Amino acid sequence: MEIVAYTLPWCSHCKHLKELFRRADVIYKEIIVDKENMTVEEFHKLYPSINNFPFVVIDENPVGGLVETVKLFVEKGLVSSSKKD
Numbered sequence: 001m002e003i004v005a006y007t008l009p010w011c012s013h014c015k016h017l018k019e020l021f022r023r024a025d026v027i028y029k030e031i032i033v034d035k036e037n038m039t040v041e042e043f044h045k046l047y048p049s050i051n052n053f054p055f056v057v058i059d060e061n062p063v064g065g066l067v068e069t070v071k072l073f074v075e076k077g078l079v080s081s082s083k084k085d
Contacts, residue, residue, distance in 0.1 A: 003028035006043060006055040013066045014054045020070060024078040 003021070005028050007014035021028050033043050033053065047055065047062070056063040063069050073079045 001026065002059050004057045005030050006038075006047075006053060006057075007032055008053045009034055011053050017054045017056070017066050017069060020066070020073060020079065024073050026078065 003026060005014075005017060005021070007017070007030055009032060018030070031038050033040055043050075050062075052065050054065055054069075056065070056069045058072075063072055070079070074081045
């Protein structure tokens with residue numbers, strides 16, 4: 001599974017996404033949308049209708065943001081939806 005995560009440096013949802021990836025023990029490529037790695041303009045050329053971060057692409061298929069990625073990972077059994085005590 002090839003995972004690409006587009007994130008912003010100050011984004012709290014992006015931090016939660018990275019924690020999800022850690023818990024699921026998956027390898028991913030992070031592309032930070034900022035002036036040094038990829039500009040917002042470059043991102044919008046790839047995904048013109050996306051305005052929220054993080055944004056995840058798995059195996060070249062757009063998944064969506066944090067919530068959509070969590071749902072997918074739960075469906076695939078990569079993480080559990082149950083809370084720990």
